Amino acid sequence: MTNLFKIQQPKIPQNLISASFEEWKEDRYFNKCIIKDCAIKDCAIIGEEIERLKFDQVVFENVSFVDVNFRFVELVDVVFNKCDLSNTEFCNGSVHRVEFKHSKMLGLNLADATLRNVVLEECQANFASFSYAELKQVKFLQCAIQSGDFYECQLDKVQFNQCNLDEANFEGTSLNGIDLSSCEFHELKVSAEKLAGCTVSEEQAIAFSRLLGLNIKE
Template sequence: MTKNFKLEQPKIPLDIQPVNFQDIYYDEDLFITNSIINSTAIDSVEIEKLVINKVIFKNVRFINVSLKRIDLTDVIFENCDLSNTDFSEGIIHRVSFKECKLIGVNLSEANLGNVTFENCNVNMSDFVDARLKQVVFDHSSLQSANYCECQFSKVKFLQCDLNGINFTQTSLKGIDISTCTFESINVNIGALEGCVVSSEQAIGFATLLGLKIKG
């Protein structure tokens, strides 16, 4: 079973300054630090290998944004809409998503460490071939999210909606989904070894094995 672990929280300095993301983009600066970006829309932006360090995004809407191979360290997203944003192959460390909309976000082949998703909508997101270490999904919706061929280490799902989630080719050993809800999930039976489930969930998985349970 995954033991309790302590997440490293984003380290944000007190003297961060408000900035306009579009001004930085037009200046072709590939590094943003010690800043707060508040109540704006970031529209039609495509940057590769952007580095963002010690930044707060608050009430920001991302529209048609591609940030492949992004390096996010010590960043907070609060009440942001990142739907369909491309963070594929990114390095995401000490990052917090709070009350965010991340429908269809692309995190395939990304490395996530010390990351929290709290009260977020992460439906239909793509985590294919991603590596997650010390990551918590808390009271979030992950309907039809794709975690195919992921590597999990110290990952928690706390009271999340996992309906339709895809865990194929991903080991769930030590992963506790007992507080989560779902009608169906996609998972290889062998990958369930060591997964922590509720008694009700166990009955559902038993039917996948063709077992008949007597009352």
């Protein structure tokens, strides 16, 4: 079974202190480029552009990211719960033991990022970009990823469970070992030569056979 693999959960300490991003900016309470061991809740982070920022053992809850560019961000043991990350720039980031739960991630940019032990659960991730990213031990659970971009990704132990992948782009990406049978899509952009080893439903197989140029006789 392709979906039988374990995900390491974020290591979150108990009794995290409450903090704000503005507080960190003003007095560097945590460290120059590290925000660590805290909970950031019920706020907005607006117009920030910082490279190589690290979040370590941090919980974000009900936080909106607006015009935020955290290129080369490092996320280790982080939880995003009920957050809005739409159009946020995490490109070239390192994402390890991270959970995105019930969050809005429209157009989130994770291009060229490395994801390890990551779960996205019930997230709105339409138009999100994972192009050229490396995903290992990653689960997408009941997510909307319409028009998502997985162009030339490396997928290793990646699960898509009951996701909407309509018009997602997997061109240049090997789907060997990937199970799409529980997912919904009318159209998928894939490279025919990289479909071998992909598990699909009977209905999906018909759609893929047309992609391969076969004529289906009713």
